[in-house]
Amino acid sequence: MAVRINYSLSQARLTPNDLISYDKREKKGDVSAILARATPETLVAPASASLLFSSHEIRRAVDLYSEEFCLYVEDILTAFWGARQGLTGLGLPIWLQNSSSSYTNPVVEGAMGEAVAGFVMERIFGASLHHRPRGRAPDIYMILPSGGGATVEAKSTINLRDDSLEGRLGEALVEILTIWAHIDSVQKLEELTGFCIAVGLGSDIFNCKVLRLEYIP
Amino acid sequence: MRKLTDYELANLAMWAFDYEQSASLFASVIEQSSEKTDLLGTWGAVEGAIVMRESSTQIWTRIQEEVQQEETAKTHLKRPLAGLIEDRDRVKRFESFISAKEKDIQRNLRRHKFRLRARLAGDLYSASLDSPLSSQLTRKINGPWFVAVQKLVSMCLGRAYRRDGEVPEVQSVQRTLHGTGLALKNSDERCVIINAEGLTVEIWFDGRICCCAPPERFDDVVAVLELTTRVSDSALAVSRA
Numbered sequence: 264m265a266v267r268i269n270y271s272l273s274q275a276r277l278t279p280n281d282l283i284s285y286d287k288r289e290k291k292g293d294v295s296a297i298l299a300r301a302t303p304e305t306l307v308a309p310a311s312a313s314l315l316f317s318s319h320e321i322r323r324a325v326d327l328y329s330e331e332f333c334l335y336v337e338d339i340l341t342a343f344w345g346a347r348q349g350l351t352g353l354g355l356p357i358w359l360q361n362s363s364s365s366y367t368n369p370v371v372e373g374a375m376g377e378a379v380a381g382f383v384m385e386r387i388f389g390a391s392l393h394h395r396p397r398g399r400a401p402d403i404y405m406i407l408p409s410g411g412g413a414t415v416e417a418k419s420t421i422n423l424r425d426d427s428l429e430g431r432l433g434e435a436l437v438e439i440l441t442i443w444a445h446i447d448s449v450q451k452l453e454e455l456t457g458f459c460i461a462v463g464l465g466s467d468i469f470n471c472k473v474l475r476l477e478y479i480p
Numbered sequence: 481m482r483k484l485t486d487y488e489l490a491n492l493a494m495w496a497f498d499y500e501q502s503a504s505l506f507a508s509v510i511e512q513s514s515e516k517t518d519l520l521g522t523w524g525a526v527e528g529a530i531v532m533r534e535s536s537t538q539i540w541t542r543i544q545e546e547v548q549q550e551e552t553a554k555t556h557l558k559r560p561l562a563g564l565i566e567d568r569d570r571v572k573r574f575e576s577f578i579s580a581k582e583k584d585i586q587r588n589l590r591r592h593k594f595r596l597r598a599r600l601a602g603d604l605y606s607a608s609l610d611s612p613l614s615s616q617l618t619r620k621i622n623g624p625w626f627v628a629v630q631k632l633v634s635m636c637l638g639r640a641y642r643r644d645g646e647v648p649e650v651q652s653v654q655r656t657l658h659g660t661g662l663a664l665k666n667s668d669e670r671c672v673i674i675n676a677e678g679l680t681v682e683i684w685f686d687g688r689i690c691c692c693a694p695p696e697r698f699d700d701v702v703a704v705l706e707l708t709t710r711v712s713d714s715a716l717a718v719s720r721a
Contacts, residue, residue: 319671319682326495391686393487393509394524397531404520406487412518449573450519 264318264337270383270471271311272304277457277478282444293440294433301474307387314386316469321378327392328381328403329374336371336378343369343421344466368421372464376419377402379469380460384415387473388458400438412455414439419462423470428463432472435459439476452478481719484645484687486512487525492688494532496639497619497628503532510556514578517571522557522578527585529556534589618702625709629701638691638701640709647687648715656715662707674711676704683712 275297284293303310318337325336342353354369381403384390390405390413401414416438418431439457457476462469484492490505506529513521533539557575619628624646629638653672657664663675672683677700681691689708693701
């Protein structure tokens with residue numbers, strides 16, 4: 264079994280002003296402004312295409328990149344989509360219980376999003392895992408083929424509307440801005456590349472938006 | 481043939497339950513990352529080294545809240561390369577940042593470990609256990625290879641990697657398989673999946689070998705992993721030639 268990942272890549276430049284205004288807690292406006300000035304990716308081509316994410320790749324990526332230890336990620340997601348598409352079976356009683364959200368999410372949502380992010384970084388940008396931070400941003404720290412560091416933040420959703428994916432991209436951007444603003448006085452940010460990755464987890468297609476951030480001092 | 485870098489090997493060792501080796505590799509990564517004033521890289525390597533040291537069998541079995549740390553990141557921190565020395569303030573901030581984070585990590589880790597272990601020690605959960613814990617981890621070193629199998633209730637997970645970081649090309653693995661009698665299930669540029677003794681084994685481009693099987697086949701998993709490491713060694717010899 265395999266899932267198809269449809270991805271689109273974009274890029275944006277950050278300046279010290281972006282971090283300063285971010286520090287002043289104009290977070291929402293700052294994030295929207297950065298997203299609005301993003302342009303299609305030029306570092307790698309094509310800027311949008313698709314990748315096959317096979318079962319063994321999913322298992323490996325979950326092992327390496329997800330923060331929570333979880334087994335059977337693909338199966339849980341399949342059962343979840345089965346329930347939403349009218350099939351009865353595993354997990355259905357749980358997803359029918361009361362919830363404050365419009366529908367409950369499968370517990371593996373975050374793990375699968377991080378796995379997709381790591382896989383996409385490996386396959387598209389040739390990055391390799393440096394370490395997986397525990398309980399803090401970014402989700403993943405990777406090394407690019409150039410030798411530079413990459414801070415990768417993933418946000419996933421099972422809501423497949425386009426604006427939901429855009430919202431997740433904004434949340435990932437907030438996390439990257441937060442960690443960059445935190446380390447600004449110690450780390451030369453121009454030596455880092457930021458990657459915000461939003462993943463929409465469908466039943467057999469994952470939609471993925473990647474925003475690459477470059478810092479211009 | 482490919483040789484993995486220290487940070488790649490440290491992660492691979494961690495994945496394969498080779499905690500002591502992983503801790504020592506992360507210590508090398510601290511040196512390399514701090515020399516480049518790579519803050520996030522150093523921070524992560526410090527965290528990796530501390531967590532892996534705590535996970536090693538000897539230390540994990542101790543349940544005292546305060547365990548003396550023999551090593552600190554400071555031992556491994558290196559001053560930056562020549563071109564960066566003029567940036568002394570930044571280097572000072574760098575060292576002080578890492579030192580503060582190291583203390584945070586140690587404090588959090590001790591607290592988490594204490595909570596996790598104290599519950600069992602306090603007999604809160606163990607009273608209901610009629611039989612000994614079934615989570616059994618077996619680890620062994622075969623020459624350059626580290627092989628580990630963990631037996632759980634419904635499955636056992638087998639993992640192996642070469643401690644020297646040498647990895648054969650995937651194409652060499654594919655070629656080497658011909659004539660071994662092992663059935664090739666699936667193969668692409670990143671992974672070769674074979675069937676050995678009815679078990680599925682994956683050989684990855686980054687050197688990891690893994691196998692998942694029902695718990696009653698624990699002994700078979702060990703044997704199959706050892707067989708696969710020999711296939712990988714043959715492929716490595718082909719790659720070298």
